[in-house]
Amino acid sequence: MAENKTKEQQAGFRFVELIVFGTIFLALVASVFVLNIIISRDSQRDSEQVFCATKQSEYWQRAYRNLIRTQERLAELSIIDSIQVEQIAEKSAQLDTAFFNYKKAISIFDSTIAALNKGGVIMLEGSEFEIAPVTNPRARATIEKEIQKWTESRGVLIDLAEKTQNPRQIDPTQLEKAIDFAIQNDELILASNRDFIVRLGELSTEKIKNLQFAQVAALVVSILVFIGMAVRLTISLRKQAKIIQESQGQLIQNEKMASLGQMVAGLAHEMNTPLGFVRNNIEIIRENDREFQDAVVASATVLKSLVAGNYSEVERQIPQTLEKLKSIEKIGLVDENAMMITNSLEGLDRIQELIVNLRNFSRLDQTATQLANLNQCLDSTLVIANHILKRHMTVVKDYGKIPDIVCAPAQLNQVFLNIITNAAHACEEKGEGTLRLKTFVEKNEAVVQISDNGKGIPQEVINKIFDPFFTTKPVGKGTGLGLSISKKIIEEGHNGRITVKSKVGHGTDFFIYLPMQGKQEKADKVFSESAPALN
Amino acid sequence: MATESNINILLVDDEPLVLQSLSATFRRQYNIFTATNGKDAIEIVRQNHIHVVLSDQRMPGMLGHEVLRVIKTISPSTIRILLTGYSDLDAIMNSVNSGEVFRFLTKPWKIDQLRDTVGAAVDIAQKVGQLYPSKADIMRTSGAEPAEIVEQEEEVAPPVAGNQKEGLLIVEFNKEQLNTMMQVFGKKYQTYPASSITEAFDQLSKHEVYVMLTDLNLNSEDGIDFLHAVKQEYPNIVIILLTQVRDALLAIKSINEFQVYRYHVKPCAVEDLDKTIQSAMNRARTYRTQPLKNVAYVAKEVAPQLVEKEVSEKTNWWRDKLRSAKKLFGG
Incomplete structure (x- = not known):
């Protein structure tokens, strides 16, 4: 019981272990996926920022160019004569366009700066782009100065763009200031943007490297975990297999003990009877012997008196002695004793026969494999099974002439006993039955047919009867291994076959086919080791 | 083997050598009847007034306790002894409850024990015999089925x-x-x-x-x-x-x-x-x-x-x- 419990605990522990391994494995796989998703989202953000930065420098350049052109057109307008109406109109239109372009570009530039700084939405060619703020400190460092500069002086450029209604009435000082700023910072802004883009590229390369490393690491770890799991599983499976094997061995041992018990029971029963009457006979012989002795003593006394010539004594003793002799004669003690002795000897012969038969049945003192006669095997099995058969079975022997075959007689006897016992049980309900034992030769095989006319085996279980642990007997009565072991003995031990035919209500026939040219193992060496020279 | 004894004992065993041995044990004191199977034994009980029956348990056909059960109904005054060997244990259990056995003897037996038990059974049978109508009476009212006799025995008990x-x-x-x-x-x-x-x-x-x-x-x-x-x-x-x-x-x-x-x-x-x-x-x-x-x-x-x-x-x-x-x- 205690052993079972520890086994259960072990099994439970292994189960838990399996769960732990499985969880670790799954967690690793999942974390690689999560990492992938995070990093791909990161790089999407980065590429948006790169897009934003590219647009930023583009629009800066556009704003810068248009600001300069605005100033040029204004200057040109101021020197053109008012008479040259056509020229004025052309130049004004150019001014308007330049300023309008500047206005648009500078506002987009402003929004891109804000987006990179704090995050936000930019409108480009009618589409909205949501940009995340730059958080990576190394990336941010590249644009920090630009942002700072712009935040300080954006008023100048934005005000110029927003407050001016008519470009021709532009405030020259403000324009001057804006141009100043633009000229001073153009280089910085463009460089910052370039740097930012390059830095983001660097960062993403780094990230990809990290990701690759993480993926490889996770892969390696999960392979390790997998291997660990496999190893542990193999070990525990082996253990389980061992446990199963052990318990199977135990069951086979039980079956052996059961058939041994059957044999002992049969033997004890068969011995009891002769032992009982032999003992009784000897006691009777002893009792009778006392009377014989009495008579002998009395006769001797008469004879002695006669020799001594003591006739009066003789006369007195003769009637008593005659009485004793007569009584012995009358009861028939001499005959009785003779009979008792004959019977006892027969009883002892029977016991001796039983012992010889026991040797034939179990062959403990002989080699396992030997030349044996199947008919004899059946006969010695019948003696052992007699106590099961005696009450209700009629045994009919139909032995054919079969040559001795090489086999393991003790094992075959076990098979025969098993099938004969089943046959006896099959006829139990009916109260009487016939057991037919037939042997014959068919092709190259010796065949033993064991038939009964008992209740038969139902069609639905006939395929299962050779399965281990299949039994129709109540719990504790049969191990369910008898026929499976029989099959093993016949098929694996003897290269034979065992088949069954049965009809419910009519009986069952077992056929055992054994090849006749069984291989006899011959030692091809004289010595078990390489022969040393004897001195 | 004729003896002047008026005590009849019946020995039942399928093994002739056992019967011979048992006969030799008792032939000087009692009249011996022998049977090698249950059917013959029952027939002998029907024909004769048997005081004691000693039966082997394991025999072809009827088992010993079954034979004793039938004998009990035919002749309730017969004292029944069952001789049991190894591996008859299951049958014994059943026989206890059908109440057909006076004593169990186990094989191999000792001759003194056997004689004492049979001797006591004979004494009891003689005493108990006074209670039941003689065999002749039963034979006269022939057709009286064994089962009826049992019923009769139970009916004899007075009501509460x-x-x-x-x-x-x-x-x-x-x-x-x-x-x-x-x-x-x-x-x-x-x-x-x-x-x-x-x-x-x-x-x-x-x-x-x-x-x-x-x-x-x-x-x-x-x-x-x-x-x-x-x-x-x-x-x-x-x-x-x-x-x-x-x-x-x-x-x-x-x-x-x-x-x-x-x-x-x-x-x-x-x-x-x-x-x-x-x-x-x-x-x-x-x-x-x-x-x-x-x-x-x-x-x-x-x-x-x-x-x-x-x-x-x-x-x-x-x-x-x-x-x-x-x-x-x-x-």
């Missing part, structure tokens, strides 16, 4: 006397089970509970007990000795055993030592147990009116040597106690 309930002593070590049984049988019978041998002893000395239902742990010598002593001092008490296990050796002992009436294995159906108690009550009443029907009583009367031989010291101690208690209470 008025409102007086008969005593049922229940001995059970497990208090819970004792209470359950008291509840089940309390209404129907005058029940006396006892949860130990000492309590049972007290109840026995104070009340008149007809039937004793007991779950003594009979594997302990105490239990068997006590029951043996009880049966010795109160041969009219009918004992029913309730046990946890089917144990053939125990069954043999309880037949041989205190002629147990029935042997029930726990758990058993209430109805079955009640039926057993009822028939045990009938039996107990019969014993009181016709003591000769009580084999245990007769055995004590005519063959005390057989009974005494089986007594152990402990039993004697219990017997003394029971005896003095009896005197004290005037039971």
Whole structure:
């Protein structure tokens, strides 16, 4: 019981272990996926920022160019004569366009700066782009100065763009200031943007490297975990297999003990009877012997008196002695004793026969494999099974002439006993039955047919009867291994076959086919080791 | 082999050598009949007045206890002895409860024991024989089927006397089970509970007990000795055993030592147990009116040597106690 419990605990522990391994494995796989998703989202953000930065420098350049052109057109307008109406109109239109372009570009530039700084939405060619703020400190460092500069002086450029209604009435000082700023910072802004883009590229390369490393690491770890799991599983499976094997061995041992018990029971029963009457006979012989002795003593006394010539004594003793002799004669003690002795000897012969038969049945003192006669095997099995058969079975022997075959007689006897016992049980309900034992030769095989006319085996279980642990007997009565072991003995031990035919209500026939040219193992060496020279 | 004895004994065994041996053992004292199978044995019992039958258990065709069962119905005064060998244990269990056996003898036997047992059986048979009509009478009213005779025997028991309930002593070590049984049988019978041998002893000395239902742990010598002593001092008490296990050796002992009436294995159906108690009550009443029907009583009367031989010291101690208690209470 205690052993079972520890086994259960072990099994439970292994189960838990399996769960732990499985969880670790799954967690690793999942974390690689999560990492992938995070990093791909990161790089999407980065590429948006790169897009934003590219647009930023583009629009800066556009704003810068248009600001300069605005100033040029204004200057040109101021020197053109008012008479040259056509020229004025052309130049004004150019001014308007330049300023309008500047206005648009500078506002987009402003929004891109804000987006990179704090995050936000930019409108480009009618589409909205949501940009995340730059958080990576190394990336941010590249644009920090630009942002700072712009935040300080954006008023100048934005005000110029927003407050001016008519470009021709532009405030020259403000324009001057804006141009100043633009000229001073153009280089910085463009460089910052370039740097930012390059830095983001660097960062993403780094990230990809990290990701690759993480993926490889996770892969390696999960392979390790997998291997660990496999190893542990193999070990525990082996253990389980061992446990199963052990318990199977135990069951086979039980079956052996059961058939041994059957044999002992049969033997004890068969011995009891002769032992009982032999003992009784000897006691009777002893009792009778006392009377014989009495008579002998009395006769001797008469004879002695006669020799001594003591006739009066003789006369007195003769009637008593005659009485004793007569009584012995009358009861028939001499005959009785003779009979008792004959019977006892027969009883002892029977016991001796039983012992010889026991040797034939179990062959403990002989080699396992030997030349044996199947008919004899059946006969010695019948003696052992007699106590099961005696009450209700009629045994009919139909032995054919079969040559001795090489086999393991003790094992075959076990098979025969098993099938004969089943046959006896099959006829139990009916109260009487016939057991037919037939042997014959068919092709190259010796065949033993064991038939009964008992209740038969139902069609639905006939395929299962050779399965281990299949039994129709109540719990504790049969191990369910008898026929499976029989099959093993016949098929694996003897290269034979065992088949069954049965009809419910009519009986069952077992056929055992054994090849006749069984291989006899011959030692091809004289010595078990390489022969040393004897001195 | 003719002897002048008027005692007929029948030997049944399928083995002729055993029959010869047994015949030689008894032929000087008794008339011997032999049969090698159950059918012949039954025929001989029908034809002759057989005092004692000694049968082997394991024979082709009818088993020994089955033969004895039939003989009991044909000739109730015949004392039946069963000779059992190894591996007959299962059959023994059944035979105990059909009440056909006076004694079990196990193979191989000792000649003295065999002679003593058969001798006692012969004495009892002669005594009991007075009770039943002679074979000739039965033969005259031929056609009387064996079964009817049994029925007749049961009918002989007088009906329950008025409102007086008969005593049922229940001995059970497990208090819970004792209470359950008291509840089940309390209404129907005058029940006396006892949860130990000492309590049972007290109840026995104070009340008149007809039937004793007991779950003594009979594997302990105490239990068997006590029951043996009880049966010795109160041969009219009918004992029913309730046990946890089917144990053939125990069954043999309880037949041989205190002629147990029935042997029930726990758990058993209430109805079955009640039926057993009822028939045990009938039996107990019969014993009181016709003591000769009580084999245990007769055995004590005519063959005390057989009974005494089986007594152990402990039993004697219990017997003394029971005896003095009896005197004290005037039971």
